[in-house]
Amino acid sequence: xxxxxxxxxxxxxxxxxxxxxxxxxxxxxxxxxxxxxxxxxxxxxxxxxxxxxxxxxxxxxxxxxxxxxxxxxxxxxxxxxxxxxxxxxxxxxxxxxxxxxxxxxxxxxxxxxxxxxxxxxxxxxxxxxxxxxxxxxxxxxxxxxxxxxxxxxxxxxxxxxxxxxxxxxxxxxxxxxxxxxxxxxxxxxxxxxxxxxx
Amino acid sequence: xxxxxxxxxxxxxxxxxxxxxxxxxxxxxxxxxxxxxxxxxxxxxxxxxxxxxxxxxxxxxxxxxxxxxxxxxxxxxxxxxxxxxxxxxxxxxxxxxxxxxxxxxxxxxxxxxxxxxxxxxxxxxxxxxxxxxxxxxxxxxxxxxxxxxxxxxxxxxxxxxxxxxxxxxxxxxxxxxxxxxxxxxxxxxxxxxxxxxxxxxxxxxxxxxx
Numbered sequence: 001x002x003x004x005x006x007x008x009x010x011x012x013x014x015x016x017x018x019x020x021x022x023x024x025x026x027x028x029x030x031x032x033x034x035x036x037x038x039x040x041x042x043x044x045x046x047x048x049x050x051x052x053x054x055x056x057x058x059x060x061x062x063x064x065x066x067x068x069x070x071x072x073x074x075x076x077x078x079x080x081x082x083x084x085x086x087x088x089x090x091x092x093x094x095x096x097x098x099x100x101x102x103x104x105x106x107x108x109x110x111x112x113x114x115x116x117x118x119x120x121x122x123x124x125x126x127x128x129x130x131x132x133x134x135x136x137x138x139x140x141x142x143x144x145x146x147x148x149x150x151x152x153x154x155x156x157x158x159x160x161x162x163x164x165x166x167x168x169x170x171x172x173x174x175x176x177x178x179x180x181x182x183x184x185x186x187x188x189x190x191x192x193x194x195x196x197x198x
Numbered sequence: 199x200x201x202x203x204x205x206x207x208x209x210x211x212x213x214x215x216x217x218x219x220x221x222x223x224x225x226x227x228x229x230x231x232x233x234x235x236x237x238x239x240x241x242x243x244x245x246x247x248x249x250x251x252x253x254x255x256x257x258x259x260x261x262x263x264x265x266x267x268x269x270x271x272x273x274x275x276x277x278x279x280x281x282x283x284x285x286x287x288x289x290x291x292x293x294x295x296x297x298x299x300x301x302x303x304x305x306x307x308x309x310x311x312x313x314x315x316x317x318x319x320x321x322x323x324x325x326x327x328x329x330x331x332x333x334x335x336x337x338x339x340x341x342x343x344x345x346x347x348x349x350x351x352x353x354x355x356x357x358x359x360x361x362x363x364x365x366x367x368x369x370x371x372x373x374x375x376x377x378x379x380x381x382x383x384x385x386x387x388x389x390x391x392x393x394x395x396x397x398x399x400x401x402x403x404x405x406x407x408x
Contacts, residue, residue: 192337
């Protein structure tokens with residue numbers, strides 16, 4: 001239990017620490033760390049993203065809360081232990097901010113227009129944008145290949161057409177930035193419900 | 199000509215951004231916590247939504263700090279490592295009530311989200327097999343994928359305004375899809391490359407200035 005807790009906490013501390021150059025970098029980091037450690041399946045990761053975006057709160061913190069609980073619940077611990085793990089993961093992902101704001105805040109305040117800061121972010125921002133795009137591609141591949149599908153198996157052709165339409169509409173909505181993620185996801189969920197029950 | 203940044207050694211007594219303004223009284227740690235609980239409860243859609251909430255709650259409604267100052271804190275929150283919404287909360291909490299305000303603001307902004315997600319995590323196993331939930335989740339998966347791809351495209355459009363930057367974004371995306379390289383290592387490499395780049399730019403400018 002101690003070693004599992006330690007690897008969970010150090011993973012989320014690292015994730016918080018390397019969330020640089022735009023908050024969405026955290027999506028790519030959480031995906032890589034949790035899938036590589038075998039803590040979450042691709043379907044669970046996709047579900048967490050949906051849940052994290054459609055409930056209030058920063059997405060990285062929500063992902064940490066959920067992952068902390070799932071990891072301990074999947075390993076067979078009691079509910080209260082899993083709840084404690086989810087609280088600990090939430091603290092762990094926020095801890096780098098304490099350090100950054102406490103130690104780096106004053107320094108950054110004075111140096112934020114420095115050449116070095118400008119140069120670092122000029123390289124970081126396009127890189128992070130590329131990583132976020134790659135997560136979108138990976139999620140789409142999993143969705144269409146059926147790797148993220150429910151036990152029902154890979155989707156048939158009509159379901160794939162529906163998925164492609166939902167994907168395209170959501171990509172447009174996400175890119176335009178004019179819609180809250182809550183409405184985009186609600187529309188997707190409504191499409192899924194309408195598909196099954198009508 | 200030497201740059202002022204290179205000559206100015208950091209002094210420990212430099213004014214920190216947490217220096218309180220003489221006009222407004224501190225709301226206290228509990229007041230800060232409560233204000234951030236309210237914002238956390240309606241924070242949908244990540245870091246950038248946080249700026250609007252801070253403007254409405256802290257600047258306009260409570261008049262604790264000025265809009266100008268808030269913009270500065272938010273810009274700083276994006277540069278610091280960590281979750282943007284947490285960084286911004288800590289900076290503002292720090293300014294309002296010192297270290298206690300810092301912790302109170304961060305704890306406040308995650309209170310409601312934590313309870314929501316924990317409740318969902320507890321219910322996840324029993325809920326996910328319901329046919330209604332399964333159908334809704336099946337529709338939500340392509341929506342999540344599309345939305346993240348759309349966010350990524352918007353970020354590429356914003357960050358890739360020059361041709362080298364665009365090439366870097368596309369190369370990172372292609373490499374990441376093909377090989378899934380360790381992201382933390384690449385981000386660390388980016389920081390190092392930026393520092394080296396700045397060093398050469400500065401040296402060239404100094405030579406040209408002489």
